[in-house]
Amino acid sequence: MSILIRNGRVIDPKSGLDEVIDVFVNGNTIEKIDKHIRKTGSDVRSIDAAGHIVAPGLIDTHAHLREPGYEWKETIRTGTMAATKGGFTSVVCMANTNPVNDNKSVTDYIIQKARSEASCRVFPCGAITKGLKGEELSDMGELYESGIVAISDDGKSVKNSAILLKAFEYSRLFGIPVISHCEDEDLSRGYVHEGRASLLSGLDAVPAIAEELIVSRDIAIAKYANAPVHLTHISSGGSVNIIQHAKKSHKKITCDTCCHYFSLTDEATLGFDTSTKVNPPLRSKEDVEAIKEGLRNNTIDIIATDHAPHEGTSKDVEFDIASFGISGFETAFALSLALVHEGVMTLPDLLRKFTVNPAKLLKLPYGQLAPGKVADIIIFNPDVEWKVDRNSFLSRGKNSPFHGWVLKGKNLLTLVDGKIVYRDKSFKA
Amino acid sequence: MNWTKKDLLGITELSKEEILFVLDTAESFKEISQRDIKKVPTLRGKTVITLFYEPSTRTRTSFEIAAKRLSADTINISASTSSYVKGETLKDTAKNLEAMNPDVTIIRHSMPGAPHMLARILDSSVVNGGDGAHEHPTQALLDAYTIREKKGTIDGLKIVIVGDIIHSRVARSNIFTLRNFDSEIVCCGPPTMLPPHMEELGIKVEYNLKKAIHNADVIMMLRIQKERGGVSYIPSVKEYSAFFGLTGEHIMNAKKDVIIMHPGPMNRGVEIMDDVADGPYSVILEQVENGVAVRMAILYLLLGREK
Numbered sequence: 001m002s003i004l005i006r007n008g009r010v011i012d013p014k015s016g017l018d019e020v021i022d023v024f025v026n027g028n029t030i031e032k033i034d035k036h037i038r039k040t041g042s043d044v045r046s047i048d049a050a051g052h053i054v055a056p057g058l059i060d061t062h063a064h065l066r067e068p069g070y071e072w073k074e075t076i077r078t079g080t081m082a083a084t085k086g087g088f089t090s091v092v093c094m095a096n097t098n099p100v101n102d103n104k105s106v107t108d109y110i111i112q113k114a115r116s117e118a119s120c121r122v123f124p125c126g127a128i129t130k131g132l133k134g135e136e137l138s139d140m141g142e143l144y145e146s147g148i149v150a151i152s153d154d155g156k157s158v159k160n161s162a163i164l165l166k167a168f169e170y171s172r173l174f175g176i177p178v179i180s181h182c183e184d185e186d187l188s189r190g191y192v193h194e195g196r197a198s199l200l201s202g203l204d205a206v207p208a209i210a211e212e213l214i215v216s217r218d219i220a221i222a223k224y225a226n227a228p229v230h231l232t233h234i235s236s237g238g239s240v241n242i243i244q245h246a247k248k249s250h251k252k253i254t255c256d257t258c259c260h261y262f263s264l265t266d267e268a269t270l271g272f273d274t275s276t277k278v279n280p281p282l283r284s285k286e287d288v289e290a291i292k293e294g295l296r297n298n299t300i301d302i303i304a305t306d307h308a309p310h311e312g313t314s315k316d317v318e319f320d321i322a323s324f325g326i327s328g329f330e331t332a333f334a335l336s337l338a339l340v341h342e343g344v345m346t347l348p349d350l351l352r353k354f355t356v357n358p359a360k361l362l363k364l365p366y367g368q369l370a371p372g373k374v375a376d377i378i379i380f381n382p383d384v385e386w387k388v389d390r391n392s393f394l395s396r397g398k399n400s401p402f403h404g405w406v407l408k409g410k411n412l413l414t415l416v417d418g419k420i421v422y423r424d425k426s427f428k429a
Numbered sequence: 430m431n432w433t434k435k436d437l438l439g440i441t442e443l444s445k446e447e448i449l450f451v452l453d454t455a456e457s458f459k460e461i462s463q464r465d466i467k468k469v470p471t472l473r474g475k476t477v478i479t480l481f482y483e484p485s486t487r488t489r490t491s492f493e494i495a496a497k498r499l500s501a502d503t504i505n506i507s508a509s510t511s512s513y514v515k516g517e518t519l520k521d522t523a524k525n526l527e528a529m530n531p532d533v534t535i536i537r538h539s540m541p542g543a544p545h546m547l548a549r550i551l552d553s554s555v556v557n558g559g560d561g562a563h564e565h566p567t568q569a570l571l572d573a574y575t576i577r578e579k580k581g582t583i584d585g586l587k588i589v590i591v592g593d594i595i596h597s598r599v600a601r602s603n604i605f606t607l608r609n610f611d612s613e614i615v616c617c618g619p620p621t622m623l624p625p626h627m628e629e630l631g632i633k634v635e636y637n638l639k640k641a642i643h644n645a646d647v648i649m650m651l652r653i654q655k656e657r658g659g660v661s662y663i664p665s666v667k668e669y670s671a672f673f674g675l676t677g678e679h680i681m682n683a684k685k686d687v688i689i690m691h692p693g694p695m696n697r698g699v700e701i702m703d704d705v706a707d708g709p710y711s712v713i714l715e716q717v718e719n720g721v722a723v724r725m726a727i728l729y730l731l732l733g734r735e736k
Binding site: 198203271313316319 | 519538546560562563564598601625627630
């Protein structure tokens with residue numbers, strides 16, 4: 001089976017390609033990119049991409065697929081269906097499952113399950129410490145050999161600096177990045193950002209320094225260990241500042257932010273809508289502007305989803321006791337396209353943060369659209385408008401603060417390994 | 430004016446006109462409580478539920494008396510006797526209550542936004558009887574009523590709020606109310622108990638109690654919210670009392686006709702000394718009396734709203 005994608009605007013941020021051109025996929029490989037490719041035959045599927053963008057499939061460095069252990073929130077099957085709908089062809093799943101992904105058997109389980117049920121590539125992230133408890137290092141080598149691409153205690157910081165230093169040092173043995181969730185536990189006894197909105201709502205609040213202190217600490221430790229560090233879901237302007245300066249003296253720092261940190265401010269929490277409860281919390285207008293500037297000037301390398309699906313009951317309670325998180329796969333890319341529409345960055349630059357940069361961080365051979373590469377491809381239209389309806393999410397998690405929003409830009413078709421795994425109803429192919 | 434709102438969830442939802450309308454309505458109800466037979470048939474056949482997830486003496490009793498004086502039937506549910514202790518969610522509790530067709534549910538809850546959640550579920554009226562550190566709108570309305578009754582106006586005054594502001598729903602609702610008027614609002618307390626960004630709301634912050642109450646017309650004292658962790662915000666209650674406890678001596682710095690308010694419960698000897706609490710400037714018990722009138726007004730307005 002082969003697929004000919006004709007007349008689309010093909011953007012490959014890695015090579016700098018950006019032109020209306022044809023792409024020929026044979027089996028699971030991109031065979032040829034050229035003008036007016038002629039291929040006929042009953043086994044050639046021809047797709048007209050005129051007026052649309054053809055790009056490498058997106059890579060999400062931060063998601064929660066909830067399996068094993070929380071299958072009522074999400075499964076590898078439903079999570080990856082949602083991911084491919086949103087344009088993602090590779091997804092990193094965090095270790096806070098039950099049991100925690102701190103040993104080979106859990107990693108094996110995720111990889112086996114993904115092989116049989118996932119509609120996109122799934123790369124497990126192992127835990128830094130056993131049980132995410134912050135006390136003893138996980139068996140990193142065993143995890144690495146089973147297929148993890150990074151380690152993280154996402155959901156919390158490793159409080160003990162000595163353990164974290166050892167994790168950074170030890171990670172050099174395998175060359176995998178440590179992904180830091182930056183949050184000072186003692187300063188984080190709250191549910192929203194401390195600012196004008198929390199003054200009005202009376203909700204227990206967390207100051208931005210709770211994130212910034214750990215950003216500074218983790219950079220210092222990584223630098224001392226001469227190890228790479230990836231700071232995830234950066235949300236405050238102060239963090240962006242710290243990272244921007246630190247990058248000058250330590251070349252191994254990367255970071256990501258998530259779409260909600262440049263799409264919403266803490267004002268969204270004023271109505272006590274629990275779908276706006278997320279960790280780190282939605283921040284002030286000034287922080288949102290700083291995040292956008294950080295994306296523009298490349299202090300922030302990657303945009304991740306932090307897809308955190310929850311069942312209704314976890315969110316249909318008082319704000320204080322509602323679970324943290326946003327179901328993000330199906331809105332993340334469309335929300336990010338607003339950065340292009342607003343003129344913050346160009347489309348190739350945006351795509352870089354979803355493809356080349358994540359692939360580089362995780363050392364994955366994906367995120368490129370070039371001859372000889374694996375055919376993980378999306379076709380999307382950056383201008384088509386659609387209304388978010390969380391009830392139509394493929395994810396089990398309907399927890400979205402973007403329900404009812406009209407977004408501009410929509411993924412139309414997703415190819416993973418040369419196979420069509422998602423097609424929007426409006427798109428004829 | 431005509432009242433149109435179904436719920437009273439917070440002062441921020443009210444216009445200045447609506448605030449004044451509540452106060453004016455309360456004025457006409459105050460007299461009922463002074464009659465020999467303290468009951469009018471206004472809300473006969475209506476059902477009022479008080480759903481209290483936090484302890485309360487004044488507010489719950491005040492609402493119940495208000496409802497009864499208007500001839501409504503009242504049912505009191507407290508967390509310790511409810512299915513809450515059996516693990517029922519607020520949403521399910523709300524749906525079950527709704528099935529019994531109440532007309533008004535008054536909720537007190539330790540978590541901000543709980544009344545808002547209830548109001549989204551119930552077709553009948555919801556009154557916020559205090560939600561965490563967020564709002565306590567009827568307290569602020571009765572405070573405004575008391576200020577207006579004593580001073581004849583809510584404009585042109587210096588009003589000082591002293592204490593654990595960051596944890597206080599009474600402080601928030603009072604600030605939201607008083608901001609509508611042309612008075613100076615000063616908040617005083619240890620810096621740890623004064624949330625950031627207050628200046629953006631037009632509030633003056635003064636750490637020194639003596640300076641804060643200089644020339645004050647109204648002083649509102651608040652207690653330390655121990656149930657919200659207030660004690661960990663200060664070195665000790667003893668030290669707090671030394672710096673922020675209101676004494677008779679302090680009052681000499683205020684205006685001659687200053688009034689001293691407290692939403693209760695008071696911690697005598699901590700934020701307020703006996704000579705002040707029981708002294709000639711104290712209007713603390715009048716606040717309680719006015720609370721009934723204001724709550725009668727609220728029940729009356731919500732149930733008589735234009736639909």
